[in-house]
Amino acid sequence: MNRPYNFSAGPAAIPAEVLQQAAAEMLDWHGSGMGVMEMSHRGKEFIAIYEQAEADLRELLAVPPEFKILFMQGGGLAENAIVPLNLSRAGTVDVVVTGSWSQKSQKEAKRYASEVRVVASGEESGFTTVPDPAAWQLSRGASYVHLCSNETIHGVEFQQLPDLKALGSDAPLVIDFSSHVASRPVDWSRVGLAFGGAQKNLGPAGLTLVVVREDLLGHALPICPSAFDYKIVADNQSMYNTPPTWSIYIAGLTFQWLKSQTEGGATGIEAMERRNMAKAARLYDYIDQSQLYFNKVAPTARSRMNIPFLLRDESRNDAFLAGAKEHGLLQLKGHKSVGGMRASLYNAMPIEGVEALVAYMQDFEQKHA
Ligand SMILES: *Cc1c(COP(=O)(O)O)cnc(C)c1O
Numbered sequence: 001m002n003r004p005y006n007f008s009a010g011p012a013a014i015p016a017e018v019l020q021q022a023a024a025e026m027l028d029w030h031g032s033g034m035g036v037m038e039m040s041h042r043g044k045e046f047i048a049i050y051e052q053a054e055a056d057l058r059e060l061l062a063v064p065p066e067f068k069i070l071f072m073q074g075g076g077l078a079e080n081a082i083v084p085l086n087l088s089r090a091g092t093v094d095v096v097v098t099g100s101w102s103q104k105s106q107k108e109a110k111r112y113a114s115e116v117r118v119v120a121s122g123e124e125s126g127f128t129t130v131p132d133p134a135a136w137q138l139s140r141g142a143s144y145v146h147l148c149s150n151e152t153i154h155g156v157e158f159q160q161l162p163d164l165k166a167l168g169s170d171a172p173l174v175i176d177f178s179s180h181v182a183s184r185p186v187d188w189s190r191v192g193l194a195f196g197g198a199q200k201n202l203g204p205a206g207l208t209l210v211v212v213r214e215d216l217l218g219h220a221l222p223i224c225p226s227a228f229d230y231k232i233v234a235d236n237q238s239m240y241n242t243p244p245t246w247s248i249y250i251a252g253l254t255f256q257w258l259k260s261q262t263e264g265g266a267t268g269i270e271a272m273e274r275r276n277m278a279k280a281a282r283l284y285d286y287i288d289q290s291q292l293y294f295n296k297v298a299p300t301a302r303s304r305m306n307i308p309f310l311l312r313d314e315s316r317n318d319a320f321l322a323g324a325k326e327h328g329l330l331q332l333k334g335h336k337s338v339g340g341m342r343a344s345l346y347n348a349m350p351i352e353g354v355e356a357l358v359a360y361m362q363d364f365e366q367k368h369a
Pocket of ligand 1: 010076152177179
């Protein structure tokens, strides 16, 4: 079945093979007589699905043994509260603001931490840059430092995580990697906690992934809801309460799909990284030489996953989007705070989808020159 190419920022495209397998198993998972949505989360069938998903994710992302993998709910926005509830110890929290999502995290943390400091901000540039870590004004004794490693709305990505120790801070680094998890390897030696909603690059909405270093568990504020206390969640293998079973299952199928991917001799996440670099380069190179389209983000800070672009003549936006849809190129409308278009090139987007988008953009530019 030939489906249109879906550029949604999230919930986003899921590999067709994953959807086909889920469809085939919908009524009867592996001869159990039950669909996955109908199983007890404590039964042996679902436990097997869960354990496989966790093991595959640990292997794919090379998560070291001293980190716990938690499957939670509430999305990235709930984590903006859950992280300070667990990690702030009512002390100072440092935040690097590089776009809408880290801005939201900063505001929410203020409700739980006694002090939240913006230690660097890209706001003056209109969120087109990542402030140089050497110039960050890190606090002494901060409970943690938060950043969003890929800003989904502004299209700004950290190409490298900061080494906080080298910058003179002992605080653990917290990253919101919602929109680029599994698109590239993670340097866990620089991370204390990473969180992300699944609906961008891992599967359906409803599942929130948290990867947390063990020594950060067990310090939740007394007001932290038990179901959101990382230690309680970890001690109960993410089954303190009913986990989002269907979303975990689909994410698990996606992990298997990721493990099977190859690109130029690489497999898994390395394969995805190569493919994602090639996809992003194809689109940015075209935009940069075009007379009609432009992208405002500094080249070193450009996201491989979310590529906002504007038309020099904004009055043609609607015509662009309508034509794109006719060509089988879906959900390209930009976020309202940035305007224009946004192409999200998550793992499920093949290079052919990017080629089709560039061909359409070329055609549209010629017609409207
Ligand atoms: C989508 C997104 C969120 C919000 O996730 P919800 O599941 O809607 O709460 C948070 N951070 C980033 C970087 C995102 O892309």
